[in-house]
Amino acid sequence: MSLTRRCSRTACGRTAVNTLTYVYADQTAVLGPLATYAEPHAYDLCDVHSERLSAPRGWEVLRLAPDPAAQGPSSDDLLALADAVREAARPVEPPPPVHVADNPARGVRRGHLRVLTTD
Numbered sequence: 001m002s003l004t005r006r007c008s009r010t011a012c013g014r015t016a017v018n019t020l021t022y023v024y025a026d027q028t029a030v031l032g033p034l035a036t037y038a039e040p041h042a043y044d045l046c047d048v049h050s051e052r053l054s055a056p057r058g059w060e061v062l063r064l065a066p067d068p069a070a071q072g073p074s075s076d077d078l079l080a081l082a083d084a085v086r087e088a089a090r091p092v093e094p095p096p097p098v099h100v101a102d103n104p105a106r107g108v109r110r111g112h113l114r115v116l117t118t119d
């Protein structure tokens, strides 16, 4: 049964129904539809562990509607949202360094103290 996914919690053999994704940049744990493939920061959870989900201290938990039949966005929308969240969870390239040399007012050396001696 390659379609059956198991809960990732230790000692839990229940069938996974949700995928939990940690978005470190936003300190948010997103619980959404079962991911179509494994991600490094995603964990499959059964219904029990989805209910008991707890995020690290200071983190927010975002729960996407688990029932596609319920009113609201379609499951395709939810999957797209979950994919977007996972995309956002990927490391971002740091911005290029900003050159300030063309601004002489800010280029003046600072931190150098001149010791004045008094006669």
Ligand SMILES: [Zn+2]
Residues within 6 Å of the ligand: 007, 008, 009, 012, 013, 014, 045, 046, 047, 048, 049
């Ligand atoms: Zn479980």
